[in-house]
Amino acid sequence: MTDAQHDTKTLLDPAVERFIEKNRLPHMLFYGPPGTGKTSTVLAMARKLYGPQYKKMTLEVGNHIHAIWLTVFMQLTQHAPSYAYQLNASDDRGIDVVREQIKTFASSRDLFSKPGSFKLIILDEADAMTTAAQGALRRVIEQYTRNVRFCIICNYVNKIIPAIQSRCTRFRFSPLETDQVKKRLDYVVANEDCKITPEGMTALLKLTKGDMRRALSVLQACHAAYSDDGNGRIDEEAVYNCTGNPRPADVRSMVHSMMKDEFTTAYNNVSAMKLAKGMALADLITGVFDELDAVDFSPEGRIFLLDHLAHTEHRLSTGGSEKIQLTALVGAVQIAVALSQKKGKK
Structure with missing residues (x-):
C-alpha cells in the first residue's frame, strides 16, 4: 500500500483513516491553498479503498469540445467492482456537467455490488463551478447518498454554497511546513542527481511558501536550465532567475x-x-x-x-x-x- 511516492499513512488524516476502516465514509470537502496535498490525499484514499489494482484499471475519457478528462478507478473484487470517478469541475462549470455526467454516474448501480459498498466521486477545483451547478450538485448529493460518496476539492471554501458545505465533513489543508517541503526536495535532489547549494535551497523554500507543487516545478525548471551550466549547481541566483522574483x-x-x-x-x-x-x-x-x-x-x-x-x-x-x-x-x-x-x- 505504501511506496516512495505516495505514503498513504502520512497523506491520510487519522479521521479519514477511521472512516475508511469502519466503512463509514462521509461526503468530504477538502479546501486550502494550492500545492498542499488535497488531490494527493483523496487519491491515496481511493487507493486504500480500492486496493493496488486501481492503477491498472484507470480509464481516461474525453468529452465534448472542452476535452474534459474523466478518470475512473475500478477495483475488481471477487464478486463485484467498486468505482471512483474524478472530474476537474473547472473544465466545465455549467449545470449540464452535473445533470449529464455526475448524475448519470451516481444513478447507475451495479447488480452485483456488496451491501454497504459505495462509489466515490471526486470533484476537483469545485470552487470554479457556477452557483446553479452547485445547486444541482446539492440535489444529486441528497438523492444518491445511499450508494455514492462525494469528495469536493477547492482552494476557496467561501465559493462553495452553504448547502453543500453543510452536507460535507470539512478538512482544511494548511500550507506545508518548511521542514516537510525540504524533506521531499532533498529526496528529489538525491534521486535525480540534482545539485543545489544551501543558499539556493533557502531561496526555493522562501519563494514557494509551503506550496509543494510549485517547489517541485521551480526545482525542475532550475535543473533544466542550469544542469549543463558550469558546475551545474543551482544557487540563489538561479532560483530567482527562474521564478522572476525580485532579488x-x-x-x-x-x-x-x-x-x-x-x-x-x-x-x-x-x-x-x-x-x-x-x-x-x-x-x-x-x-x-x-x-x-x-x-x-x-x-x-x-x-x-x-x-x-x-x-x-x-x-x-x-x-x-x-x-x-x-x-x-x-x-x-x-x-x-x-x-x-x-x-x-x-
Whole structure:
C-alpha cells in the first residue's frame, strides 16, 4: 500500500483513516491553498479503498469540445467492482456537467455490488463551478447518498454554497511546513542527481511558501536550465532567475533609496531599477513587505505602510496604472519614515 511516492499513512488524516476502516465514509470537502496535498490525499484514499489494482484499471475519457478528462478507478473484487470517478469541475462549470455526467454516474448501480459498498466521486477545483451547478450538485448529493460518496476539492471554501458545505465533513489543508517541503526536495535532489547549494535551497523554500507543487516545478525548471551550466549547481541566483522574483539585494537597494532620497530622486531610481530588472510592481510590493522586519519603523509608521501596501496591491489587481501606483508606493514609504522620525523625537 505504501511506496516512495505516495505514503498513504502520512497523506491520510487519522479521521479519514477511521472512516475508511469502519466503512463509514462521509461526503468530504477538502479546501486550502494550492500545492498542499488535497488531490494527493483523496487519491491515496481511493487507493486504500480500492486496493493496488486501481492503477491498472484507470480509464481516461474525453468529452465534448472542452476535452474534459474523466478518470475512473475500478477495483475488481471477487464478486463485484467498486468505482471512483474524478472530474476537474473547472473544465466545465455549467449545470449540464452535473445533470449529464455526475448524475448519470451516481444513478447507475451495479447488480452485483456488496451491501454497504459505495462509489466515490471526486470533484476537483469545485470552487470554479457556477452557483446553479452547485445547486444541482446539492440535489444529486441528497438523492444518491445511499450508494455514492462525494469528495469536493477547492482552494476557496467561501465559493462553495452553504448547502453543500453543510452536507460535507470539512478538512482544511494548511500550507506545508518548511521542514516537510525540504524533506521531499532533498529526496528529489538525491534521486535525480540534482545539485543545489544551501543558499539556493533557502531561496526555493522562501519563494514557494509551503506550496509543494510549485517547489517541485521551480526545482525542475532550475535543473533544466542550469544542469549543463558550469558546475551545474543551482544557487540563489538561479532560483530567482527562474521564478522572476525580485532579488532581496535589489529590493533592499530600492527601499534604501525610497527611505533616504528626496521623492523625485527616489522615484526615478526605483523606476529605472524596476525597468532594468524587468520587475512587476506587484512583486516589488511583496519584496518590500518581506524586507519590513529589517527596517526600523515605529509601530505607527509600520501600520501606515502595511495599510498602503495592501491598498496599492489591490488597485494593481483591479487594473490600476503601475506608474501611478509606484508613485503611491514611494510616497507611502516616505510618509512612514516621517511618522517614525516624528515618534522618535517625542
